[in-house]
Amino acid sequence: MKRIHDDPSGAGRAVSVRGLVKHYGETKALDGVDLDVREGTVMGVLGPNGAGKTTLVRILSTLITPDAGRATVAGYDVMGQPRQLRRVIGLTGQYASVDEKLPGWENLYLIGRLLDLSRKEARSRADELLERFSLTEAARRPAGTYSGGMRRRLDLAASMIGRPAVLFLDEPTTGLDPRTRNEVWDEVQRMVGDGVTVLLTTQYMEEAEQLATELTVVDRGKVIAGGGIEELKAKVGGRTLRVRPADPLHLRPLAAFLDELGITGLASTTVDAERGAVLVPILSDEQLTAVVGAVTARGITLASITTELPSLDEVFLSLTGHRASAPQDATPADTREEAAV
């Protein structure tokens, strides 16, 4: 693992972005973005199509230059020290970047050679990574014959060849089926376990929740919210109390009772008959206490009572006033319906 270069201004920060601006004609792809990623953490950059995620990743990996602002990665300036910077990062783009005609092994070997590894080192690194990403069996087959999931794993393996300190994953699971997506998540979690700092862009709330420690929500080139995932969810909106009576026959009477209770500002309940619970949206700890007190006073025995935070989808809706739009290409079937609202 490469060490993060000493940065006098950014102790412990693997990525630091200030006032980043990038225009394409009239389009403000990035409109003054600030962002920090602490070493050893996973930053999720969540936003709909066209939010500016790829533009951000391209600037941070020195593929394009910003119009204004500054950014450092592993202590290196994207404008002033691009060569040094490239040596300590890995990048997996939104679209597969491997050569389809070449076998998986060959792809990795060549990248190793491009990164100045000796023949011997490049060979052993290719072997090791194919093994690690469960591609050994397919090592000699052209990458063009791989399934979507195998291709994505080969992409991840390719980005790990140079033992990066900071890894950029641009929508690593867009277009993958749910099972393959889980495999990619597992791999990303393993890489994080090895100490890599990750900046991951995604359109999927679930993905951010699975992988990220912190979240930056972007929309139309601007950061609209940021913070720890739980913190962010708590900040936007209330919580839902899930109250499950011990006796299923008490379900409907309990819901009616809570609706009639007259706790100030308490929203109306819904019944989750399948799981035998009444859902009560609450806005404060006082309301939680009032609900529990009233139910107890009424003599209804409860099997469980839990609080749930709002989903990231709801978070996005309340932050932007609109839902995160669906990716235009190859949305995994299971998210198509909810994302298309």
Ligand SMILES: Nc1ncnc2c1ncn2[C@@H]1O[C@H](COP(=O)(O)OP(=O)(O)O)[C@@H](O)[C@H]1O
């Ligand atoms: N090379 C380019 N030329 C013109 N417009 C671009 C270019 N790259 C991105 N854009 C525009 O900039 C905005 C942000 O794009 P992008 O960073 O790709 O968003 P995301 O990755 O979040 O979907 C979009 O409106 C997109 O159309």
Ligand SMILES: [Mg+2]
């Ligand atoms: Mg993109």
